[in-house]
Amino acid sequence: MGKLLAVALVGIAAALVVERLLTLRNRLNASREIAPVTLPNCQLIKGIESGSEDIDILPNGLAFISSGLKYPGIKSFAPDKPGEIFLMDLNEDYPRAVEMRISRGFDLASFNPHGISTYVDKDDTVYLFVVNHPHQKSTVELFKYVEDDNSLVHLKTIQHDLLTSVNDVVAVGPDSFYATNDHYFSDFILMFLEMFLGLTWSNVVYYSPKEVKEVAAGFYSANGINISPDRKFIYIADILDHNVHVMEKHANWNLTHVKKLQLDTLVDNLSVEPSTGDIWTGCHPNGMKLLYHDLENPAASEVLRIQNILSEEPVVTRVYADNGSVLQGSSVASVYKGKLLIGTVFHRALYCEL
Ligand SMILES: [Ca+2]
Ligand SMILES: [Ca+2]
Numbered sequence: 470m471g472k473l474l475a476v477a478l479v480g481i482a483a484a485l486v487v488e489r490l491l492t493l494r495n496r497l498n499a500s501r502e503i504a505p506v507t508l509p510n511c512q513l514i515k516g517i518e519s520g521s522e523d524i525d526i527l528p529n530g531l532a533f534i535s536s537g538l539k540y541p542g543i544k545s546f547a548p549d550k551p552g553e554i555f556l557m558d559l560n561e562d563y564p565r566a567v568e569m570r571i572s573r574g575f576d577l578a579s580f581n582p583h584g585i586s587t588y589v590d591k592d593d594t595v596y597l598f599v600v601n602h603p604h605q606k607s608t609v610e611l612f613k614y615v616e617d618d619n620s621l622v623h624l625k626t627i628q629h630d631l632l633t634s635v636n637d638v639v640a641v642g643p644d645s646f647y648a649t650n651d652h653y654f655s656d657f658i659l660m661f662l663e664m665f666l667g668l669t670w671s672n673v674v675y676y677s678p679k680e681v682k683e684v685a686a687g688f689y690s691a692n693g694i695n696i697s698p699d700r701k702f703i704y705i706a707d708i709l710d711h712n713v714h715v716m717e718k719h720a721n722w723n724l725t726h727v728k729k730l731q732l733d734t735l736v737d738n739l740s741v742e743p744s745t746g747d748i749w750t751g752c753h754p755n756g757m758k759l760l761y762h763d764l765e766n767p768a769a770s771e772v773l774r775i776q777n778i779l780s781e782e783p784v785v786t787r788v789y790a791d792n793g794s795v796l797q798g799s800s801v802a803s804v805y806k807g808k809l810l811i812g813t814v815f816h817r818a819l820y821c822e823l
Pocket of ligand 2: 584636637692693737738800
């Protein structure tokens with residue numbers, strides 16, 4: 470009887486592991502292949518060789534690009550090189566990416582930039598918020614942009630017990646923001662276990678110097694976050710649940726659920742086009758290829774434009790799709806006056822004229 474029970478328990482455990490593996494394969498869209506969607510006027514951006522995970526464009530056409538992310542379990546083409554911020558002026562006829570100088574007093578050697586967000590204050594001061602992972606920790610670095618010499622002055626490093634595994638931020642003031650934690654755990658093994666077990670412990674946190682609080686929870690993995698042009702709604706991508714959540718922002722900074730738009734791809738960062746309110750996303754059609762980097766079978770890229778997300782029938786358009794032969798692992802897409810920038814987690818960046 471004892472042996473029978475042991476065999477039964479082993480059988481149940483094995484069945485549970487197989488069930489979890491199959492569920493994880495679905496969460497990663499592991500069997501999806503994509504049909505290409507090409508754009509006629511695109512070129513790879515010179516000088517960006519090891520990632521352009523997030524891109525934020527100011528209303529005047531200056532694009533900030535974070536580059537050189539080192540993230541547990543994900544490929545890096547420059548594992549020993551510190552990360553960088555590039556600047557591109559999209560008003561130029563042939564925009565170039567220029568590496569920005571960062572002021573002294575900031576530890577550049579451990580700079581590992583991830584999600585970014587800009588904020589233009591009433592006095593026109595431009596602030597840049599950068600998620601940083603020095604030594605695999607999570608901080609948010611606050612910089613001031615100095616136009617005269619295209620440099621960034623480091624103002625402060627923000628660390629908090631609720632900011633554990635930060636992926637992206639959206640600034641809502643000169644020193645306040647919402648942040649997504651893509652996992653509950655920050656340790657690599659525990660992060661993988663969290664994903665394997667399909668736990669929904671990922672959340673969104675509001676941060677200001679006076680108050681820090683969780684404002685949304687229950688995500689498989691909250692990733693990109695952004696705000697509507699009227700600043701009433703917050704958009705959050707759940708990368709492992711293949712959707713975009715719309716949440717209403719309240720006077721006390723709490724968020725309440727409005728709706729969720731289901732897609733068929735792993736949605737990474739979200740950009741909002743100021744003039745139309747359209748959401749542009751960089752997506753991973755197949756997350757397995759992103760996790761298991763193989764040059765013979767690289768991670769693909771996919772850009773979606775979501776129009777009228779608040780309406781009964783939002784319109785989702787696949788603007789660009791590539792099997793990785795041109796661009797691997799797209800994580801962001803952002804537009805300015807008919808010009809599209811597509812960034813990637815660890816690969817290059819693409820500039821297109823629409
Ligand atoms: Ca961002
Ligand atoms: Ca991201």
